[in-house]
Amino acid sequence: MQNEITDSELLQARRDAVLSPSYRLFYEHPIHVVRGEGVWLHDAQGRKYLDAYNNVPVAGHCHPYIVERTVEQARKLNTHTRYLTDKPVELAERLLATMPSDMGSVILTNSGSEANDLAIRIARMLTGGTGVIVTDCAYHGTTDLLQGMSPVTGLPTGRDVFTIQVPLEMQDEQEFGRLVRECLDRMQAQGVKPAALLVDTIFGSDGAISDPAGFLKPALEEIHAAGAMFIADEVQPGFGRTGGGMWGFSRHGIVPDFVTMGKPMGNGHPVAALVTKRSIAEAFRSHQRYFNTFGGNTVSSAAALATLDVIEQEGLVQNARETGAYLRLGLEALARDHDSITALRGSGLFQGVQTPSGEVAARIVNAMRDKGVLIGAAGRGNAALKVRPPLPVKRSEVDFLLDVLAQVLRSEAGR
Amino acid sequence: MQNEITDSELLQARRDAVLSPSYRLFYEHPIHVVRGEGVWLHDAQGRKYLDAYNNVPVAGHCHPYIVERTVEQARKLNTHTRYLTDKPVELAERLLATMPSDMGSVILTNSGSEANDLAIRIARMLTGGTGVIVTDCAYHGTTDLLQGMSPVTGLPTGRDVFTIQVPLEMQDEQEFGRLVRECLDRMQAQGVKPAALLVDTIFGSDGAISDPAGFLKPALEEIHAAGAMFIADEVQPGFGRTGGGMWGFSRHGIVPDFVTMGKPMGNGHPVAALVTKRSIAEAFRSHQRYFNTFGGNTVSSAAALATLDVIEQEGLVQNARETGAYLRLGLEALARDHDSITALRGSGLFQGVQTPSGEVAARIVNAMRDKGVLIGAAGRGNAALKVRPPLPVKRSEVDFLLDVLAQVLRSEAGR
Structure with missing residues (x-):
């Protein structure tokens, strides 16, 4: 059947019918989340996403x-x-x-x-x-x-x-x-x-x-x-x-x-x-x-x-400092290679990555989502990327984030 | 030791030291609550209280x-x-x-x-x-x-x-x-x-x-x-x-x-x-x-x-109607016998019992607390008793409430 309606499409239709239209979903392709664990979110299709956005689950999802x-x-x-x-x-x-x-x-x-x-x-x-x-x-x-x-x-x-x-x-x-x-x-x-x-x-x-x-x-x-x-x-x-x-x-x-x-x-x-x-x-x-x-x-x-x-x-403040510094060094390396990063700000595990415009930031945020990493945008014109993972994030997970960001920046450069 | 400090006194002193003085505790003798179950609250001294006040645990405490x-x-x-x-x-x-x-x-x-x-x-x-x-x-x-x-x-x-x-x-x-x-x-x-x-x-x-x-x-x-x-x-x-x-x-x-x-x-x-x-x-x-x-x-x-x-x-709306009507009939019987009740209002398990003044209402509320039933006061001058138990309350529990209220009204009449 070519036009099969997925559970996620049905849920979104039900949502539109009863929740206020003032609500907005993140991303061009919203995520139907069903499970959270540590710094990872899992969707209804079985994909997992590195959560580098949510500061509410500070100790990791469902600790x-x-x-x-x-x-x-x-x-x-x-x-x-x-x-x-x-x-x-x-x-x-x-x-x-x-x-x-x-x-x-x-x-x-x-x-x-x-x-x-x-x-x-x-x-x-x-x-x-x-x-x-x-x-x-x-x-x-x-x-x-x-x-x-x-x-x-x-x-x-x-x-x-x-x-x-x-x-x-x-x-x-x-x-x-x-x-x-x-x-x-x-x-x-x-x-x-x-x-x-x-x-x-x-x-x-x-x-x-x-x-x-x-x-x-x-x-x-x-x-x-x-x-x-x-x-x-x-x-x-x-x-x-x-x-x-x-x-x-x-x-x-x-x-x-x-x-x-x-x-x-x-x-x-x-x-x-x-x-x-x-x-x-x-x-x-x-x-x-x-x-x-x-x-x-x-x-x-x-x-x-x-x-x-x-x-x-779990020494999360220290991890915010240390893994935050590791993340920052990685971002600095990317900034040297890519014009889409115009400045870096922030401290610990709250990093702001300035891009030339809200359009560029939105493209990066959506492309990273499609590759399994969740970040957001903030600041004047929503031109700054907001990187803000739960505090237990590990260096290997930061490596994954940086790797995906590098891929996205390369295709941004090739536009 | 005559002047032994109880756990409750110590907790109250610690509380006064760190929580805002804008907070107020209920009752002349505040209750140090340690456990809730159904329509009952238990204090640190092992006493239990019929909760006829709290509308938040609508289905009973800790359902x-x-x-x-x-x-x-x-x-x-x-x-x-x-x-x-x-x-x-x-x-x-x-x-x-x-x-x-x-x-x-x-x-x-x-x-x-x-x-x-x-x-x-x-x-x-x-x-x-x-x-x-x-x-x-x-x-x-x-x-x-x-x-x-x-x-x-x-x-x-x-x-x-x-x-x-x-x-x-x-x-x-x-x-x-x-x-x-x-x-x-x-x-x-x-x-x-x-x-x-x-x-x-x-x-x-x-x-x-x-x-x-x-x-x-x-x-x-x-x-x-x-x-x-x-x-x-x-x-x-x-x-x-x-x-x-x-x-x-x-x-x-x-x-x-x-x-x-x-x-x-x-x-x-x-x-x-x-x-x-x-x-x-x-x-x-x-x-x-x-x-x-x-x-x-x-x-x-x-x-x-x-x-x-x-x-x-659990049919709680129906119980609010039926047990509420039962409570109301009991209150009406007390109102006929006691001048301290000047009017009855309310519906279901939200009953307002008018007394002549805020002073009378406060005395009744505190006396009932000392006999193991929790109610509150509201309305102009806080002169109305507010009777508002969790919705699963049973007739036998309402009987206990009415019995305690009758005792308190008798001693109020004898003042």
Whole structure:
């Protein structure tokens, strides 16, 4: 039968009929995924793909220890923070132990969006200001408030939201601070009192801007001098991704006022958090209470605790640093040979590979998918390749990725 | 040793040191919960409590079928909606099958807050209006946008948010519609174009307002006549709670524009959804895309599918109706004998028991906790008892609840 309908085609038709048309599938030829294991995804046709895109399964897809610790808790108790239970307390203790001692208070949520939304609310309440600074390709979440702080979506920025056009290559450590200062001046000129600077500390959606490490320090000093607060959005870089410690802000030697985290925190289980200085938490508490039904439930907390265990026990931060450096050297070798790579940025296992245009990047991403390697695109015009595998990725797997990328770059050169 | 520190005291001290002081524990004597099973919670001291409060574990705490179906998926694949996977599609199909045929499009989120936040955003975008009507003790979520639509928190209402003082007892089916009409007039007088009416269809935080069934119909007609949209917040009544079908809006014979759901949807697993008419989804899509990292992941979808299975297989909607009616009769008998009950409201296994004041309600709630039954308080001044057990509750367990309530009411009468 020539026109046999495959299971995948049928599933896609059923999907189109019931899921919102706002959803988009990745790739020209979407992948019907049926199984995940470590850094590999398997499709319904029996093909396997090296996952060099997903940062959520930070410890690898379906990590057995994390799954079993989570279900162990799910069989025993799943309840909220209005009863006294051990897991959210242990989780808060463990998270704070990874941070500077000024960071002293944890609120657990279900998504990075909920954490960022709350951070902005607290910063505005405590500073009495409304002005928020973000970068011009930032993405910070899905809520109404955060859509207005996520210019990469193409939606209009929200009230009193100001953007900085962040350079892909910083001239020096002071440059970002100067840009923040200029933005604060613009704000003042418009009579807006500043509340917060909100930045992803690896600038993921801007195309992975990482160097020189330390460039966030002058920015933090400027924002504090203006009476406003610094929110480190660790949804992308957090949990060891950059290889420079557990958090992206660590590479810059700063102590933020707020740290928000999400995606990798439960290795796929929906769990996220907002960490603040204790003084901020106390001041917020005097204004209002906070409760989040699912946030900090015993099972989500257990999933996050197990993920922290694995990051520690398997030395994933060190692997992000070492295998990340190995990946970077390989990318540098390819960049020397291929005009389609115009710059390299990023840190650890978050690498941004600049190409001349969004069209080139899309062709590379789709061609690599067809050859069994999953990556994505980000940054201005989606022209930067985003290479971001789960942290246990091995050198042999990086070799495979580099080999496929080399093939694709060769055929790109031959166009 | 007279002053031995218990494990629970130590845990509470550790908790106070690391979790935000915005968190509050229930009860004068908080409960250190270590295990849940069916409608029972067990504490660290070996006491057990009849859970007549928690609507999240709708099928009972730690339901084995739901736990095992969820972990089965977690061992196989946990990924997002940008790949083609079966579970979110099956879930959307199953949800739509429980609704009027006009409801045709699903977006999956992590919390009722995320669903309500998005519904408001879409309604404002498509109507071109900004005005939103809520009830004066409403609670709709934790985001910045929704805090301004949750006057029960005591926080100021948001821009262009108007409130209706909802009567605990409706005079007739038309009354709520008249109140919406008056509110729309106030809005018009202030030059605000209406976008949406957002109501919890069991009015949970208002104290459980349910009758006469059908009173939402004139309200929906008024809001449509004004060019605005009706959002049915089913976070509280959804998934069979009221005994009048799967959704609170079913009791009122209406087809909303948006249905939002959360809490009970995954029996404790963080999963939620926004369902809209297909035409609304198409119109929204032409404005913007939507993606939610965890929303609609394969494992959360599996948890929600398993919860739907159990609601169906164990006849939980019917049990909510029957055992709910049994509970109501028992409460009516107590109301005849005790002045501390001034009115009864609610439907199915969501019963609101009005007391003369928040002080009386708090004394009853705490005394019942000490005798092994967990309930809560809600409504204006927190004066209404909220009785809302997991849906598999049996008559013998309701007898225990009524017996304890009778004891407490007797000692309340003897004060």
